[in-house]
Amino acid sequence: MKISALYVYPIKALRGIPLKHAELGPQGIKHDRRFMLYTVNQTTGELKKMQLDAFPRCALFEQEIICDDQKKEPLIRVRYHAPPPTKEQEELDAQLSSSSSGTTITTTTETEIEVPLEPDVATLERIDVSLHGSPASLAYRMGERYDAWFSKCFGVPAVLVYIGNGRRAVLGSTLPPKGTGGSSTESAVPPAPWLTFTDVAPLLVTSESSLRDVHSRLDSAKLDDTSDANFMYKFRPNIAVDGEGEDAWAEDFWAELTVGGEGGQQEPIRLLLTGNCGRCTSLNVDYTTGRPAVGEMGNVLKKLMKDRRVDKGSKWTPVFGRYAFIAGAEEKEAAAVSIDIRVGDVVQVTKRSDERTVWDWPL
Structure with missing residues (x-):
């Protein structure tokens, strides 16, 4: 083989x-999988993992690693490929929004964002997250800029998390x-x-x-x-x-x-x-x-x-x-x-x- x-x-x-x-x-x-997205319940603050089964819109995000002399640091370039709006899509968005937080967020027209591949964790807020029952010993919120962009794309409140030196x-x-x-x-x-x-x-x-x-x-x-x-x-x-x-x-x-x-x-x-x-x-x-x-x-x-x-x-x-x-x-x-x-x-x-x-x- x-x-x-x-x-x-x-x-x-x-x-x-x-x-x-x-x-x-x-x-x-x-x-591989150093970053992860969670959605936030606006009432309870509870975090829920965002994966394709429950959040199929994840499939609309293309990512690539950018490492060249013109960049000061290696980046992940994320592009959002918004599909043409349909009645079914609008109904699904409304359903996902209500089930996740009760709040609907207008989707974004911005199609691209760059995320540092190896961010400086000294500037980031610590956050407690778990995946499949295995908590991360350390994890960090990447910040409002990234959370806001992903939230607008998904239509629900989202948080981008970096595991850094954390372990599960x-x-x-x-x-x-x-x-x-x-x-x-x-x-x-x-x-x-x-x-x-x-x-x-x-x-x-x-x-x-x-x-x-x-x-x-x-x-x-x-x-x-x-x-x-x-x-x-x-x-x-x-x-x-x-x-x-x-x-x-x-x-x-x-x-x-x-x-x-x-x-x-x-x-x-x-x-x-x-x-x-x-x-x-x-x-x-x-x-x-x-x-x-x-x-x-x-x-x-x-x-x-x-x-x-x-x-x-x-x-x-x-x-x-x-x-x-x-x-x-x-x-x-x-x-x-x-x-x-x-x-x-x-x-x-x-x-x-x-x-x-x-x-x-x-x-």
Whole structure:
């Protein structure tokens, strides 16, 4: 197999950025999910995570990382692609606004904002946030300018949060077992992995073989060939592999993948696959309208419900993809060793499990 695609998501839930190559660390691809959006209940002040399932308008935000000599600091440039207003959109906006805060905010005509990729936290306000039951030890509000812009785009009060040096604990058995960190000394215990705003592990790995199976379940006559031929982006992986030589859904049993190392100077990278990715209605979102898709592309989740609810610990959600940790990433980072991967790198399955892993993240 080979890596067929790489993605990074600096601001969680917005559109991913496709990459040709990426630098890996203990928390996955560099800059991945360091920022996150929350909506604020104006009455109670309660924060609610903003993700595609509940806030499909997240799909309308394109992001790119800008690093050039003309900029004093690296930036995330965010562009909002506002869809043409429709009656259905107005009704959805009103529904989302009332359910989130009871306050409707006029949407913005400003289509672009730039966010510092590595902001100075000394100037930022601390904030307490949690994701999937795992609180961040530190997190910071980026400030009114950013909150106001995102609030106008979404139509609900929104807060942009940066995790900085904050950490989230890994819960449940998605944590890789001790002794798999790559240390040459068996008695050495690697540092405990931790998370930024990634869901439950630093990386998500998916297979094109399984995507082809999903595509085969859809009525091809009802698909737009230009936009629906390859919709891996909807599954929001960090690493997609072409699946050559592997059956559809073979990844359910992958325990370890080895990436690269053939003929190069860098040692092979070992990925420890520890948990299944259960899927939600975000698969049905139309990235051009910011609403649930109509027709076949609005039925992707339903098509998977029939036979992909294969995780006994999460029996109501279909599985597509596997969460992964990088073996020995902490030691390599401490030794200032760069870990790089590229589209086209060879990927081998080096360990398989006899049974599927069981979801037990304690929500």
